[in-house]
Amino acid sequence: MKKVQNWCIALACIFISTGQVGAQNPKLSDPEVAHTAVTANQIDIGYAEIAKEKSKDKDVLKFAETMANDHRAVIEQAVALATKLGVTPMDNAVSKQLLSDAESTKKELRSKSGKDFNKAYINNEVAYHKAVIAAVEGLLIPETENTELKKLLENVVPALKTHLAHAEMVQKMVAGK
């Protein structure tokens, strides 16, 4: 579960290790940025679906529902924009690594139940959103050339920060139960 906390470091390492770019100037194309952004949203929808299957806690379930709906809305807008721009999101080393890490996390979440699950899920949500915010602000937005795609990513950041604040609130609730 701690993998996600090192997500930003992992992003840089992936670029360097795959030789895609130089160490001092990691580079993603706009189609790769779009694919990475959509993948990050899909991953959190996947976590929410597990929560809806396994949790009975109303605060956790409400949070998971919001995550699923909001991240679907973001994906819909990203797809609409990509269609409008004629851009085909491109699979890349970052999105592959994200999916690989997510599978590991989902496996761990599925192995838990009851209060242990609730804590593991919401702790992961806090860490995941921190990592995604850092990656979007520190890598994806700076790397994006298309102004409309950049604007979409900039518009997503407040939602991610609100999700983080909501997750931290639920985290405190869950810890007290």
Add this chain to the structure above:
Amino acid sequence: MILLLTLAVLNSCSDEKKEPPPTAVGHESIGESIDPTQTDSALRNTDTYHTVVIRQMEFSPAELKVNKGDTIAWINQDITEHDITELNEEKWSSSKLPAGASWSMVVSEGADYYCSIHVVMKGKLIIE
């Protein structure tokens, strides 16, 4: 807000959530009368009509001074759906507002309110 242009098929409130109390606080749907892409300077604001924009997960203005009987309109210019719900007892609530939708009510008392979907989003109506 080009993205909103591509998205916005305005759909005003459904009735799935609580209705406002008919005597304390009235409301009317005005979802079809507001252009969600208009700029702040183009939004309708008079002595008795006030517009609150929901954008980037905030109510703007978050705090509004009004008189009893004034109409408050909330317009969702954000990328996700929101609602407007009285905070303490959930005395009144809009339905879920998709991106581009709006909702209004006539205010008869001050209130703290929030988005029950994104519970950290809060606003306040102050009766002068």
